[in-house]
Amino acid sequence: MYVQGGALGALAVVAAVAAVSGRGLLLAVVYPVTALAAIALGAADLAVWLGGGGFAAVLPIGLPTIGLHLRLDQLSAFFGVVINGGVLAASLYGMGLDRATELTPRVEPLFPLFAAAMNLVLIADDAYAFLFSWELMSLTSWAQVVAHHTNAENRRAGHLYLVMAAIGTTALLFAFGGLAGPAGGYAFDTIRTHAPTPMIAALVLATALVGCGSKGGLIPLHAWLPLAHPAAPSHVSALMSGVMTKVAIYGFVRIAFDLLGPPAWWWSLPPIVLGAITAVLGLLYAVFDRDLKRVLAYSTVENVGVIFVALGLALAFRANGQPAAAAVAMAAALLHVLNHSWFKSLLFLGAGAVLHVTGRRDLEAMGGLIHRMPRTAVFFLVGALSISALPPLNGFVSEWLLFQSVIAAPALPQSALNFAAPAIGAMLALAAALAAACFVRVYGVAFLGRPRSVEAARAHEVPLVQQIAMGGLALLCILGGLLGAFLTEALAPVLKGLVGSALPNAGTGPTPFSLIAFDASRSNYDAAVIALFVAIASVTTLLVVHRLSARRTRRGPAWDCGFPDSSPAIQYSAASFSQPLRRVYGAVVFSARETVMMPPPGDLRPARFSVASIDYVWTTLYIAPWRALLRLSERLNALQFLTIRRYLVLMFAALVILLSIAAVTV
């Protein structure tokens, strides 16, 4: 507890110092201090996650009758490890920022506050503390989004973020109101003592889904995320995408699995359905976008969807008294939380490195960076392959566990869930395949091929400390893949607290690296053995080929079927790479239409190609209500210019209506 207090205090102090110092050396102190605080907090969280313990305290600050309840249990500690790992990596990256050009008093004082706010959400143990730190988290991140406010796009992103954050917090306010009940016990301990009625539970679940889903980017509440996450400086983007979305997941887990009491089976349907739609749609947005950071943000939307599917399945299994299967689904969700925080932070830091050296976020202006940023290219490749759920990296471990729990879903007694299972399985498989396509596209266009702009051709490697931040995360992605079974076993205490069981046969496999979902005869995934076999096969192949082959290698111009062209414009671009997917999926989902304007012979104008597509979520769920609201307010505007007689009539009518209502109800 003293560790937490000290570290959070240090973050607050360094934020205050940076705020008053203005421009200068003191701004640069922010990152080392934040890194140290993240190490301290993360280590304390890790000890509680693995060893138990934790603390609970009531401080006499906050609202008069409530006070400030703080508590660190194993669930909070697990999420604390996730968050402080991301904060550490982002701070390391921040230490490499250029002091003269990149540090600004608009970002650096807020960075440690943002980190502290996320930690506070996790240890909040009453509704007031939770909402207060949640809002602090929203506002500090918002301020960093609009740090470069001269850009109109950033202002728009910040505006939308603020509106969505307000909607989300309002929803959470209702959720906690429903949980507290008429007696109004806002401490989580009081909430746990009474289970709400089914009607209240449904309302709480719906509002929690809106509140946490809007922060996490669940479609259709995602609209702000792909605008706001990329607008912030890249290491803040890494925190928002890799880590802050996990706080949203934490909020949902805390409410749905802990505070809300024993679940009913139908609670699982909204998260599963919304999650599956989010997973597929998020990637479809990502795969057609040409802004590197926005692609990553959309991919975050997808991963949040995947996590919500897993959480929904865990709810379904738990409601049906199948704790083992619930543990598999929950393990998939938590492990994906951890994995996603690693590879998404890595990818955003990589995007930041690219943005820093080229000054461009547009994929169409990149290319060939693997030659000029060799280390960043390796780290980004690890992240790209991990997020595509490819073995033996870490993304596949959680994906595998999730598929195992989908495969167990047909054994549930509810036919709605039975028939949903194959649809979810197919949608998750589609999402995985789309993720691979999306990140092959990103990597292939940005890092491979030939440079498409002068900036890309002049790119260079980033400072060592930034490479260390990315390299550390890449190493975690590899180790998390090989040691997935150990990580899953380490989740056991958290799983027991949430769903009442850990994975039943963990650690009974042929090797200690075997990941076993249900039992060894049913399914098994042994990343280390597979990696060993692949390594043996590669080495053998290399040796044999070197023995047998001519070993001669010559460099020559590219063959390209006999028509090589020196112009880099001939390469496949980001838009052309996604063209087959646009024809297959975009035509259905976004009504994407391609038009080719070919001038007639003799006309010297260039041919033009354009794509038109409609974002139906945006037009129907955002634009249409906004227009309706505008129209309504214009109508009501007329009420401001009435004669006094009419106002009197209106007041009299209102009085009559209110009295008649009172007469009917009393």
Next chain:
Amino acid sequence: MNADLAIQFLAQGAQMFLVLLIAPLAVGVVRRVKARLMRRQGAPLLQGYRDLAKLLRKESVLAENASWLFRAAPCLIFALTWVATALVPSFASGLMFNWAADVVALVALLGAARALLALAGMDVGTSFGGIGSSREMMIATLAEPAMMLIVLTLAIAAGTTRLAGVADFFIAEPLAVRVSLALSLVALIIVALAENARIPVDNPVTHLELTMVHEAMILEYSGRHLALIEAASYLKLVLYLSLLICLFAPFGMAPAAAGIGGWIIGLLAWTAKLLAGAAFLGVWEVSIAKMRVFRLPDFLGIAFIFGFLAILLAFLTRGAVQ
């Protein structure tokens, strides 16, 4: 335990050697059958081995701006495909390291090889590499959901996603061949055709610009690098044929406790079935035309629909069987 582990390693090694040995022959059979049906003499059955030997002997020409990824990819693709192929039970079930990966992991291993190949296709920065990569990834997004539905059907029927477990189940209950499995079989064949870049999805013999997918990605490869990629594609064919055999025609496969005799019978049965499957593929390829790329969603959609029907039927029949 240690002796047991050593035997397992040996058996797995034998399996790895075996699939590598037979892969060029299987491709030779396909080509030979196709040639004979077209009234051509055709290349000798062993041409696949000769092709590989020839490519290994030749020097490798790298494009000027090829990166390390371009050079490392063939070896990794080959190793990943090789390990995946060796994890599919061939002549015997349950004695090898096939517990290391269930069918979900197996599909993902192939996905890793595919992603590397698509990346390698984009490395040099030519238009053909990009066209192949983008189409390959598009086809994968169509094939993988169908594959997942097949896996779900098998898991419902056999209660496991381990290939050896499914094979054991069908060896023990040969009468379990039901309508849903027949539908899954059709779906898996379609997926296998797509994954192996066979007609009607892709044509392995053409270099006609606008129709090629796999060949476009590997256009810049030559010499030993090309040899490894070709060998990987041969292995992938063996993998999918073995998968079809293991799941839908496992008769003859030695069960877990069988001795040397069982292994020999299993080996003969597997080889015969594999070559028969290759011959069928040859007949199929001469009797159908290559499809336009944008008709592929329809073709793979059939696999998806069949996979879905298979699951629905599996739900309905599950109660009747138990």
